[in-house]
Amino acid sequence: MTEQSQAALLQALEKLTDGREAMVTVVPGRITIVGDHVDYAGGATLCGAIDMELAVGISVAGAGMWRLLLPSGAGGSGSRVEEREELWLDGGYADTAFATLLGMEQAGFSFPPLEMAVVSQIPPGAGLSSSAALCCGISLAVARFTGVGMTAPQLVAQAQMVENDILGVPCGTLDQTAIVYGRKDELLLFDAGKEQTASVACDMSGYRWLLCPTRKKHSTGGKEYRERRAQLEAAAAELGITSWREVQEEDLRRLRNPLYRSRARHVVTETRRSLEAVEAARSADFGQLGALMLESHSSLSQDYEVSTAALDTTVGAAMGVQGVMGARLVGAGFGGCVLALCEMSAVQPCRIAMSSAAGVPPEWVVQVNLTEGLAMRYPESVRPG
Ligand code: GLA
Numbered sequence: 067m068t069e070q071s072q073a074a075l076l077q078a079l080e081k082l083t084d085g086r087e088a089m090v091t092v093v094p095g096r097i098t099i100v101g102d103h104v105d106y107a108g109g110a111t112l113c114g115a116i117d118m119e120l121a122v123g124i125s126v127a128g129a130g131m132w133r134l135l136l137p138s139g140a141g142g143s144g145s146r147v148e149e150r151e152e153l154w155l156d157g158g159y160a161d162t163a164f165a166t167l168l169g170m171e172q173a174g175f176s177f178p179p180l181e182m183a184v185v186s187q188i189p190p191g192a193g194l195s196s197s198a199a200l201c202c203g204i205s206l207a208v209a210r211f212t213g214v215g216m217t218a219p220q221l222v223a224q225a226q227m228v229e230n231d232i233l234g235v236p237c238g239t240l241d242q243t244a245i246v247y248g249r250k251d252e253l254l255l256f257d258a259g260k261e262q263t264a265s266v267a268c269d270m271s272g273y274r275w276l277l278c279p280t281r282k283k284h285s286t287g288g289k290e291y292r293e294r295r296a297q298l299e300a301a302a303a304e305l306g307i308t309s310w311r312e313v314q315e316e317d318l319r320r321l322r323n324p325l326y327r328s329r330a331r332h333v334v335t336e337t338r339r340s341l342e343a344v345e346a347a348r349s350a351d352f353g354q355l356g357a358l359m360l361e362s363h364s365s366l367s368q369d370y371e372v373s374t375a376a377l378d379t380t381v382g383a384a385m386g387v388q389g390v391m392g393a394r395l396v397g398a399g400f401g402g403c404v405l406a407l408c409e410m411s412a413v414q415p416c417r418i419a420m421s422s423a424a425g426v427p428p429e430w431v432v433q434v435n436l437t438e439g440l441a442m443r444y445p446e447s448v449r450p451g
Contacts, residue, residue, distance in 0.1 A: 079123040079183040082135045082147065086181075088125040089211055091444070093203035094437050095119065095188040096195045096244035097275065097396050097405055099253060099347070099355070100362045101340035103370055105238030107298055107310045108259030109337035112266065112344055113240065114436040115248020116275075118194060120186040122203040124211055127179040134163050135183035161233065162197055166204040169228040175212050182207075191283025193397025198241030201225035206440055210447045218246050218441045219451035236292055246448065248439030255344050259311050259337075268347040270436075273391070274413050275405060278384075278420035278431040280376035282401030290400050294370065298333060301326035310334060332369040336362060356392025356407050360385065363394035372399030376424055380404040383423035387416045 079088045094115035101111030132150045148160040153168045155161045188196040202225045209216045222242040229235040243256045253266040310333050321327040339358045346354040363381050367373035377395045384393035389412025396405040408416045417431040441448045
């Protein structure tokens with residue numbers, strides 16, 4: 067988060083709270099390098115926390131009402147304040163924030179009505195985990211505020227519970243894990259099946275990550291995400307398996323339904339690619355890492371069918387630029403961003419190629435860096451599990 071954004075947040079908070087003392091918690095977004103749509107199937111993902119961030123400021127409410135200052139662009143044009151006497155949900159944008167507070171009450175934290183302000187550089191619906199960042203951010207803000215703190219696994223589970231059980235979004239734990247366990251200048255291997263994380267050193271000298279938004283927003287709460295999970299469960303039932311990790315590509319021939327076969331092929335091959343990508347990143351083999359990103363995109367597009375025409379065209383445009391090693395959609399798909407890995411000299415041509423393919427201004431294509439997650443930032447409040 068830039069100093070400018072932090073200053074803007076503090077100013078907004080000060081206005082909201084009449085100058086009462088406030089506490090600020092800054093949360094990163096995340097990218098996936100290889101390994102999407104596998105977390106809920108016990109697969110592995112190479113991911114990282116990024117320096118596109120969200121900040122939550124909280125303070126005790128003067129008038130005893132819950133008050134939330136939302137950033138401009140969050141479900142309305144200008145910034146606005148939502149006020150509630152009780153913590154209830156109304157189906158609007160502010161629900162994620164209020165649901166997270168409800169979740170913390172349910173988890174046994176005790177706190178008075180709060181005033182909160184949120185500023186965010188993580189665009190909603192871009193596949194960069196804006197919702198998980200908000201859920202993790204508000205949960206941690208409350209945990210810090212009460213002085214009780216949480217363990218890292220607790221924070222991941224708490225933020226996922228809010229999305230799954232209170233908001234009805236059937237997400238896995240990839241986003242929360244990257245946000246909590248990310249490391250500065252390092253990638254993170256998240257193995258959902260083994261419930262393990264490991265940091266992956268990757269010397270990026272001479273290379274950069276570029277993100278290009280497409281014009282369509284995605285939603286993990288939409289019916290497509292739920293449908294993919296159901297198809298995979300049906301495929302697992304047909305194969306009679308309890309873990310996708312026992313399945314080899316040749317076993318997939320046993321699936322009679324071609325749709326289930328493609329969905330399952332994505333999951334099985336994607337985890338293999340993620341593990342190969344870890345090796346490629348560790349040995350700074352960017353040719354191989356880029357090739358795996360591109361294979362992952364094809365699998366997400368053809369076998370898992372979560373890409374869009376704009377995402378495919380933008381990936382194609384990036385790959386047409388010399389010095390671009392790989393490109394793929396990032397996150398759940400159905401819209402959102404393309405992530406490209408390119409040599410430093412290719413940053414500008416890649417920016418131009420992707421922005422013109424996606425139909426967005428070149429300045430919307432941004433470089434991102436890997437940054438530290440919440441466990442590293444707030445070690446006094448996020449204890450190791
Ligand atoms: C969303 C979900 C994650 C994960 C990704 C796809 O971000 O929240 O749990 O399934 O999609 O990899």
